Amino acid sequence: MAIYKVAVLGSGVMGSTIAAHLANAGIPSILLDIVPPSLLPEEEAAGLTLASPQVRNRFAASNKAKLIKMNPAPLFVPEFADRIEVGNFEDDLPRLQEVDWVIEVVVERLDIKIDLFKKVAQHVRPGTIVTSNTSGISLKSMTEGLPEEFTKSFFGTHFFNPPRYMKLFELIPGPNTDPTVIQEMEEFAERVLGKGVVYAKDTPNFIANRIGVFGLAATIREMQRSGLTIDEVDALTGPVMGRPKSASFRTVDMVGLDTFVHVANNVGDNVPEEKEFFVMPDFIHTMIKNGWLGDKSKQGFYKKVKTAEGKEVLVLDPHTMEYVPKKKVKFACLDKAKNAGGLKDKMKTLVNGKDPGAEFAWNVLKEVLLYAARLAPQIADDLTALDAGMKLGFNWEMGPFETWDALGVKATAERIAAEGGTLPEIVAKLLAEGKDSFYEKTEGGDTLYYAGGEYKEKAASPYSFSLKKAHKQGKKIFGNSGASLVDMGDGVACLEFHSPNNSIGGDIMNMIHKSLAEVEKNYLGMVIGSQGKNFAVGANLMLIMMEAEEGNWDDLDLMVREFQRGTMALKYAKKPVVAAPYGMTLGGGTEVCLHSHAIQPAAETYMGLVELGVGLIPGGGGTKEMALRAMEGILPGVVVAPDYFFAKRFEVVAMAQVSTSAEMARKLGFLRASDRCSMNADHVLLDAKARVLDLARDFRPIIPQKVKAAGPGVCAFLEMALYGMKEGRYISEYDAHLGKKLAYAMTGGDVLAGTLVDEQYLLDLEREVFLSLAGEPKTLDRIRHMLTKNKPLRN
Numbered sequence: 001m002a003i004y005k006v007a008v009l010g011s012g013v014m015g016s017t018i019a020a021h022l023a024n025a026g027i028p029s030i031l032l033d034i035v036p037p038s039l040l041p042e043e044e045a046a047g048l049t050l051a052s053p054q055v056r057n058r059f060a061a062s063n064k065a066k067l068i069k070m071n072p073a074p075l076f077v078p079e080f081a082d083r084i085e086v087g088n089f090e091d092d093l094p095r096l097q098e099v100d101w102v103i104e105v106v107v108e109r110l111d112i113k114i115d116l117f118k119k120v121a122q123h124v125r126p127g128t129i130v131t132s133n134t135s136g137i138s139l140k141s142m143t144e145g146l147p148e149e150f151t152k153s154f155f156g157t158h159f160f161n162p163p164r165y166m167k168l169f170e171l172i173p174g175p176n177t178d179p180t181v182i183q184e185m186e187e188f189a190e191r192v193l194g195k196g197v198v199y200a201k202d203t204p205n206f207i208a209n210r211i212g213v214f215g216l217a218a219t220i221r222e223m224q225r226s227g228l229t230i231d232e233v234d235a236l237t238g239p240v241m242g243r244p245k246s247a248s249f250r251t252v253d254m255v256g257l258d259t260f261v262h263v264a265n266n267v268g269d270n271v272p273e274e275k276e277f278f279v280m281p282d283f284i285h286t287m288i289k290n291g292w293l294g295d296k297s298k299q300g301f302y303k304k305v306k307t308a309e310g311k312e313v314l315v316l317d318p319h320t321m322e323y324v325p326k327k328k329v330k331f332a333c334l335d336k337a338k339n340a341g342g343l344k345d346k347m348k349t350l351v352n353g354k355d356p357g358a359e360f361a362w363n364v365l366k367e368v369l370l371y372a373a374r375l376a377p378q379i380a381d382d383l384t385a386l387d388a389g390m391k392l393g394f395n396w397e398m399g400p401f402e403t404w405d406a407l408g409v410k411a412t413a414e415r416i417a418a419e420g421g422t423l424p425e426i427v428a429k430l431l432a433e434g435k436d437s438f439y440e441k442t443e444g445g446d447t448l449y450y451a452g453g454e455y456k457e458k459a460a461s462p463y464s465f466s467l468k469k470a471h472k473q474g475k476k477i478f479g480n481s482g483a484s485l486v487d488m489g490d491g492v493a494c495l496e497f498h499s500p501n502n503s504i505g506g507d508i509m510n511m512i513h514k515s516l517a518e519v520e521k522n523y524l525g526m527v528i529g530s531q532g533k534n535f536a537v538g539a540n541l542m543l544i545m546m547e548a549e550e551g552n553w554d555d556l557d558l559m560v561r562e563f564q565r566g567t568m569a570l571k572y573a574k575k576p577v578v579a580a581p582y583g584m585t586l587g588g589g590t591e592v593c594l595h596s597h598a599i600q601p602a603a604e605t606y607m608g609l610v611e612l613g614v615g616l617i618p619g620g621g622g623t624k625e626m627a628l629r630a631m632e633g634i635l636p637g638v639v640v641a642p643d644y645f646f647a648k649r650f651e652v653v654a655m656a657q658v659s660t661s662a663e664m665a666r667k668l669g670f671l672r673a674s675d676r677c678s679m680n681a682d683h684v685l686l687d688a689k690a691r692v693l694d695l696a697r698d699f700r701p702i703i704p705q706k707v708k709a710a711g712p713g714v715c716a717f718l719e720m721a722l723y724g725m726k727e728g729r730y731i732s733e734y735d736a737h738l739g740k741k742l743a744y745a746m747t748g749g750d751v752l753a754g755t756l757v758d759e760q761y762l763l764d765l766e767r768e769v770f771l772s773l774a775g776e777p778k779t780l781d782r783i784r785h786m787l788t789k790n791k792p793l794r795n
Contacts, residue, residue, distance in 0.1 A: 011032070013161070023084055024164060028083045031087070099124075102120055113142050117130070117146060118145075154174050154176075158171075170208065172202055196388060200379060213263050217277060230302075236360055252301060254295055283321065383401045482507030491696075497535070502536040502537060528578070534584035534589075538587025563588065582681045589607075592620075602679075602681035603679045612735075614782045616779060648669070722743070781793060
């Protein structure tokens with residue numbers, strides 16, 4: 001689909017952050033809003049009038065400006081805000097001629113939307129896509145009376161908030177939508193915007209909000225009936241139930257209580273037979289009246305307060321409407337569930353307990369399962385849409401039908417019937433046919449789902465590659481406990497990390513050498529990737545600490561040498577190597593990427609050489625690579641002091657900076673201009689494979705070259721900056737000590753400026769400094785603190 005420019009109508013939080021995400025995807029937009037009815041005092045003082053463009057565009061301009069300050073950041077990098085133009089509905093609707101897609105994101109009032117679409121229809125070019133981001137207003141009602149040609153390209157595109165981070169993208173066909181247009185939008189949303197697309201029917205709140213808000217409302221009802229507290233409920237409805245850590249009430253605080261109630265009322269107002277399910281208790285209305293809306297108002301169900309010891313999180317007592325200290329939640333079912341195996345066993349243990357916590361968990365989960373099963377035919381074409389919607393939109397680990405399977409459809413149905421409940425038709429039919437699950441797996445790893453009395457194959461994206469499926473299909477070439485080499489087809493292999501937390505140790509180093517030998521002999525190139533929670537969280541800190549504490553310096557020296565040998569083998573491989581990072585890519589994970597021939601990161605990749613946070617310097621070639629990249633900024637033949645170039649790269653390592661996106665990683669120097677980026681994390685492996693094939697056409701191994709050392713002068717310059725930061729109390733005495741060690745290694749030690757050295761010289765310096773720091777007590781204190789507290793110690 002050819003979408004090169006977009007108009008976003010409505011610049012509030014949702015509209016402006018949609019424009020921001022379009023900017024992230026490289027798509028410029030025009031952000032429009034209403035004309036202000038009056039002047040602000042400062043505008044009047046500046047001599048502006050209601051005719052001044054600054055005034056007429058004020059709403060869109062001010063909301064665009066807010067994007068830079070939002071947390072979490074809606075933009076990959078602040079500069080991307082330049083891709084957003086601003087305007088207003090009265091002056092700039094003719095500019096809709098310039099765009100390929102118009103997204104309406106104005107207030108949720110049908111009359112306002114109808115009026116706006118009538119105006120839009122007068123200005124867009126024929127065939128321009130026009131969509132509404134409504135969270136539940138009928139699309140049919142919005143377009144009544146509009147030209148038939150206009151309605152062929154009109155449908156719903158529901159982004160979830162915040163658009164950058166929430167993957168769900170509900171696609172809702174209108175009554176007259178051209179199927180070809182909506183199919184093209186599906187591919188565009190998945191490929192260009194990085195979304196997980198779910199088709200929904202034109203019903204109130206569509207899929208995810210319909211089920212999710214019902215579940216939250218059921219949770220509140222059951223809390224009142226059972227007498228449990230808010231923090232007890234969140235303990236029972238969090239990860240142990242396959243939900244995010246924010247659980248129930250913390251999730252509402254993040255979303256906003258006003259938003260939650262608005263969405264609930266939308267179902268109650270438009271589906272009279274369900275109104276009773278969405279009626280909020282009095283304490284919720286009191287919270288709204290008090291302005292206790294959650295994070296946006298600094299208090300909701302939870303509230304942070306300052307104490308003599310620091311900060312404390314208080315929780316609301318709905319009976320007294322006062323905030324009280326959180327208490328340690330204790331239920332036998334919860335303790336047993338946490339110690340159970342995988343999520344399936346945790347959920348079974350939780351709901352089959354014999355205490356009030358188990359009774360609460362079962363009653364809430366039962367209501368959600370029954371509601372989803374009853375509702376499924378009304379809101380979606382198949383049950384997979386409900387499961388995908390809840391996983392992508394509410395971050396559930398399992399959707400409702402996957403949960404039915406996990407608990408056992410037959411056992412769950414029998415328990416519901418024994419309690420006097422009525423089984424939804426889809427459940428009764430499944431069991432009557434002698435089937436016992438909504439999903440099945442084929443021997444080849446494909447997923448089948450229940451539909452109309454049979455199992456159908458679940459469509460897989462042509463842009464995604466499943467390593468799990470590849471293993472089931474016998475594509476594993478060889479492997480060990482830390483990594484496997486997998487055949488991706490077309491002459492490309494994938495070195496898959498699968499150690500605990502994908503931490504990099506000797507097993508992965510061994511696999512690097514063995515894999516490179518295999519690839520250089522039998523393949524065109526290699527991808528380095530995985531499909532766990534994160535790409536790699538660094539080296540094995542526990543092992544480093546144990547070796548240092550026991551004084552096993554020869555073993556530690558060998559460990560670092562082997563790490564360096566592994567990364568250098570990647571850099572000088574005879575076939576192209578492309579790293580495919582995503583999520584947390586820290587320490588050794590970043591070093592692996594820096595030594596690959598190209599990097600194909602997911603847009604949400606958080607890269608950083610974070611070793612100074614634990615009192616070390618990067619020891620797997622990261623220090624050396626950042627020194628080389630500092631010198632890359634100096635053009636051949638140009639005589640220039642390298643202070644500036646080194647200062648930028650040195651600061652990134654010394655401050656243990658972690659990128660907040662792949663684009664930020666480019667600014668920090670971890671990515672080069674030639675490195676590409678995948679908006680959709682699910683596409684990273686196949687995109688990296690394509691990059692390998694691209695490089696393989698005319699690939700030549702890198703020839704080692706000597707580089708100029710920056711020398712003691714640059715080292716002194718960096719040390720002076722460290723001194724200023726220490727004196728200003730921005731860093732500690734030990735931070736300054738670590739920074740000096742890093743500066744010494746990066747600038748080439750004691751050799752004169754401009755001395756030609758090879759990479760091994762820089763690696764030896766790096767290793768010597770690493771080992772010396774590993775023996776210092778304050779470094780060991782930092783490592784222990786990180787291992788026990790999972791946060792850095794500033795000693």
